[in-house]
Amino acid sequence: MKQFSAFALVLLFTCFLATPQIQAQDKTPTISEKTKGLDKQEGFFTYYWDEKEGKIWLEIDKLDQEFLYVNSLAAGVGSNDIGLDRNQLGDDRVVYFDRRGPKVLMVQPNYSYRAITDNQKETESVRDAFAQSVLWGFKVAAESKGRVLVDATDFLLRDAHGVVDRLKGMNQGNYRLDDSRSALYRDGTMNFPKNTEFEATLTFTGDASGGYIRSVTPSSDAVTVRQHHSFVELPDDDYEPRVFDPRSGYFGTDYQDYSTPIGESLTKRFITRHRLEKKNPGTAMSEPVEPIIYYLDPGTPEPVRSALLDGARWWNQAFEAAGYRNAFQVKMLPEDAHPLDVRYNVINWVHRSTRGWSYGSSVVDPRTGEIIKGHVLLGSLRVRQDYLIAEGLLAPYEDGQPENDPMMEMALARIRQLSAHEVGHTLGIAHNFAASTNSRASVMDYPAPKVNIDENGNLDLSEAYDSGIGEWDKVTVAYGYQDFPEGTDEKQGLDEILNKAFEDGLLYISDYDARPAGGAHPKAHLWDNGTDAVDQLNHIMNVREIALQNFGEAVIPNGRPMATIEDALVPIYLFHRYQIEGTVKLIGGMDYTYKLRGDSQPGPEPLAPAQQQAALEAMLSTISVEALRMPDAIIDIIxxxxxxxxxxRELFNSHTDPAFDPLGAAETAAHATTSLLFNANRAARLVDFEARNPDHLGLAEMIDKVYENTWMAEPQDGYNGAIQRAVNFVTLYNLLQLAADEDASSQVRAISNEKLVELYDFLNKEEKATESEQWLAAYNYGAKLIDGFMENPERIEEMTPPLSPPPGSPIGSTDSFLGCSW
Incomplete structure (x- = not known):
């Protein structure tokens, strides 16, 4: 037998005694052991607050069970341009927790690709064909009877909303999350039976390189916001998705179903909408099982508060027309409620340093399209802009403050309409920019203030904005929320709703087709009124002329600096800017609908030549000397x-700082018109339509008419001549841009270049004939610009671009698309 030394025996005995101790250290504690003494909060997901360490411990008792994860921004940056607003929704995702040994993964399945079938292997084949996303990995810290405990602190203290990327993308600086200045925010961390809410204060540090961020932060090297995280129970399976129809006026959700039989569409489309059911579906009028309730931000002041409540409540008119009693309600948000709590549909009153868009968005179940939370962000400065426009139109301070306040009446009328508009988006409803041609048939249009001219030639704002829901709005609510009696063919019933609307003459055209740059639809415009865009532009120009003739000291109250008159002048001098965006679409325009095969709507058809000619004449009238000349009575007092x-940026850009620049204002307005005329898509349609019908307005003919009203018009002297020359150079600039546009068709560029040669010859001829030094310089410089362009088209970059206008559509912001309004 082998003998052991004394040392070996001691070592063996020591190891034997140590083994149970090591094993004890490796044992995973129970949840109760790990959380002893911590603040326990029970709810959808139970969590524990560790005050000493500043940690959140999350108890996961729903492994492999899907739920909705939403991240939001509870406290924002306050800059419209940066776009990080208070109570802004972020991404919403279906996720589940998947345990893998000592780890728990938060997995986002890919619901864009599915197989709706009983064949489990077919379902798995589609699941494994497309990538999933693991959003986070947690380490198991404790476990008890199928439940695990993880430290969620790092997950909650990350930049889930993408603040760093947003600041960098907007050229505001390179920032990073500073852990030492970030912490969980207990006041925004709550638990409820069907949702668990977490909130964190996050500080981003870096060197600010942009003026936007410097303008809204007390110290731009430290940007502190609050981000919110919501874990939400998914709805039950009783919701019935409703099929998407492009004529219905709804937003849609879609996915590809690979179990679809060959010959049928792979893509399945459904509308987004709230769940709403009648208590008595067989009756014409019924209470709902559960009403849709919206809540207004209690931070909204009066009289705006009452206006927003009134406007949002208009939607109940549409639900009543669809057979519901008290189905849509609007209340004040309880004082102790959090606006990002998923249980509340909320209308938020949001402050920014500059004017901007309002938004209507939703938290949506991506599996079905069911809206779980409607969420509106209303910019607080919008009401002030409408008030300013009314001041400019009415010049009300001739004898001090007027007895009544028509400016406030107009501003509140607009805010009611805006409230209804944004709530409409959160009901699932898209824009309808053709509604203004149907007597304001929808609050989902962008309405321009309707200004009447009374028999004495005075401007009247009493009908500036409509009140109440429109006829198209009733159609959309019926399509989305009609509860059909048992046994009804739902598809047939939905088709009947839409066909009747079209037979009644209602129109529906949404975002892309209404945009001005290359748009072609003659009836779908932003910020317009009336049935005829040409007639409306002529009316708007008359309103503008009256307002400019009346414009003076009376647009501001006593005690304000005279220079601030320009604040009200900008929206009045450019009062026509939105209507030209509608009128220009008739040039190279065509009428069409979202027609389905078999419905009664007409097919696409180019507009009659006379309509296009009338639109061109109306557009050219906006760049005449008479239209652009600023009255001396205005120039002399600023x-x-x-x-x-x-x-x-709310003021005109200028060549004459610090003096007011009336020629710069004329240049700005002329650029708005001519840049729209010389759009590449519009030009290509003119070529195409004329080729198919020589009676149609062609591109060469349009350029000739522009020349007749600019460079080739009778030259004038003095101030009028200076306006002419400003317009001429703007026209040349935009024609050169069209000729150089690599995306324009070859025929468009060929015609544009040929017309530049014609203008070059004309300028050389006029240069020799003129006796005016100003016109000699203009002809000479214009010819040199064309000659340089012909030698090298890249030299167009050397040209001085026309002055850009102050922020425009919406009146005071940048452009936007779905779910937004001014």
């Missing part, structure tokens, strides 16, 4: 800005 009232 001094440079005083200390404390510095310039802003």
């Amino acid at each position: 001094p440079p800005r005083p200390i404390g009232y510095y310039g802003s």
